[in-house]
Amino acid sequence: MKRGYSESSSTSLGPPQSKFKPNPEDDSNFLEDESTKIFARKVADHYSARTNQTLEEREASPIIHLKKLNNWIKSVLIQLYARRGDAVLDLACGKGGDLIKWDKAKIGYYVGIDIAEGSIEDCRTRYNGDADHHQRRKKFTFPARLICGDCYEVRLDKVLADDAPFDICSCQFALHYSWSTEAHANVIIKKLREAEGLFFGNSVYWIRFDEEFSEKKFRSSSPFGIKYKFHLEDAVDCPEWIVPFHVFKSLVEEYDMELVFVKNSHEFVHEYMKKPDYVELMRRLGALGDGNQDQSTLSQDEWEVAYLYLSFVLRKRGQPERTQASVRRDKGKMHISKEDILNVEH
DSSP: OBOOSOOOSOSSSOSOOOOOOOOSSOGGGGSOOHHHHHHHHHHHHHHHHOOOOOHHHHHTOTTHHHHHHHHHHHHHHHHHHOOTTOEEEEETOTTOTTHHHHHHTTOSEEEEEESOHHHHHHHHHHHHTOOGGGOOSSOOSSOEEEEESOTTTSOHHHHTTTTOOOSEEEEOSOGGGGGSOOOOOOHHHHHHHHSSSSEEEOSSEEEEOOGGGTTOOOOTTOOSOOEEEEEETTTEEEEEEOOOHHHHHHHHHHTTEEEEEEEEHHHHHHHHTTSHHHHHHHHHHTBTBOSSSOOOOOOHHHHHHHTTBEEEEEEETTOOOOOSOOOOOTTOBSSOOGGGSEEOOO
């Protein structure tokens, strides 16, 4: 997710505790309207339209090392927190780029949901091992189920009643899309206020705010719906919404969850590159070069983009340590047909 709290020397601890004060106006102001639905459709269409790249095309990307860095961070997180047999819910799963990571973690069951029809179809193809651009040599070891729908609007408790409970819920680079309908200073706001106008960026990314934010001021009583346009070369060109992290932390605490891990990508690299196993993983993925012939590494502009992102882990309070692996769910399939994909609308 985009980083949403002011700079701090803290690494493993979250921002100061701050109880979220609800908007004093009618809560109906935060309900989804037609414009929100339009933006959601734009996001879905954008990702559906993105074509699968060949290995050569991927390596030629201007943000290839940033992509490899992000893959390294996700791999480390999965190694840290996933356990054999876990049941995983992957929100905004996209084209299934993390399936191999989950397979290496030896999970027992996987459910992926995404708003983009094209992405879900690519995920299905990848899971079945039929994708020419990413052909697998063996089948995945866990059964899976795929759902097409807006995971921020659909009542997932009803849709997933037969699949629950899950041991892990993963959401990668998509939480900000959930904030279109509900500000403390954060990295993006800080950069906005340092810019001469409503636009800032570098050779690989840019962010633009609309004229409604020309004064660069944001009411703390209305932390939702702070929209901007985010463009990342060869990856993203969509409207997004700021997530003030102190508000997010307060909301999850209301659901009896605790923040056990939070680091932005710079902090993440500095800490986990001290551990030999993860250094070797970084070498294999090549975000900082392979330590051998390939000396290529992240550009300064890619490193600047990485600072915008935050990794965090939440845990339900009072949950006992799981003592046995999750059983395989009957609803999962080892081969998913188009007819097996569940389409849900809110």
